[in-house]
Amino acid sequence: MKKEEEQRFVALLEEHQNIVHKVCRLYTNNYEAHNDLFQEITIQLWKAYPKFRGDSKFSTWMYRVGLNTSITLYRKSKRRISTQDFDNVAFKIKTETYDDTEEQQLKALYAAVRNNLNDIEKALVFLYLEDKDYKEISDTLGISEVNARVKMNRIKTKLRTLLNP
Structure with missing residues (x-):
């Protein structure tokens, strides 16, 4: 992915990250699970971003990826979700503390x-x-x-x- 596309993705993710926090809050019961799910949704958004065609609003697409990721993970295991190592992702976003x-x-x-x-x-x-x-x-x-x-x-x-x- 080109550097400018990566920067655009990071900017959009930072702008709309509360969507991901709200999805996480709906599907998790504690802080650690919330952070794990946030990380997994972010990774899935990153992987799927090159296929985002802009047919819908970014936020709508983000909801869809976030909800599908949450549903898929919690159907596999109601107690614990498996996550990928976030350090392997090439970008870092500035996260807000969820209040x-x-x-x-x-x-x-x-x-x-x-x-x-x-x-x-x-x-x-x-x-x-x-x-x-x-x-x-x-x-x-x-x-x-x-x-x-x-x-x-x-x-x-x-x-x-x-x-x-």
């Missing part, structure tokens, strides 16, 4: 989502909470818009029941 104080009011919702929904439902809720429209959700998850709407309505009902017994 979740603004999201404390969502703690119960995240717990309900993490503990009671399957992987696809988690991804759907995540994208919905990120204010993605159903077109972008359907593109990211590879399902129809109608299917995304129906699934989301069922998930809302399920979460209401879980959070307000």
Whole structure:
């Protein structure tokens, strides 16, 4: 990959890294697992970047890679994910310390989502909470818009029941 493409990738990743942090928070329970998953998603984004054609927004593509990586890793092993050595990657990005104080009011919702929904439902809720429209959700998850709407309505009902017994 050319140096300018590498610099463009690093700049885009730094600009949108909160997307990856949010995906990590949805699929992990502790700091170490969060960091491991962040590292693995970053590596997968780096590997896939040369194939990014720009047909969608970078952030949409980033969501898709992040969610697919998370789902794949956690389907293989619910307890521990295997990661690649980050030091072998040619670039270094400046990472922010993830501050979740603004999201404390969502703690119960995240717990309900993490503990009671399957992987696809988690991804759907995540994208919905990120204010993605159903077109972008359907593109990211590879399902129809109608299917995304129906699934989301069922998930809302399920979460209401879980959070307000």
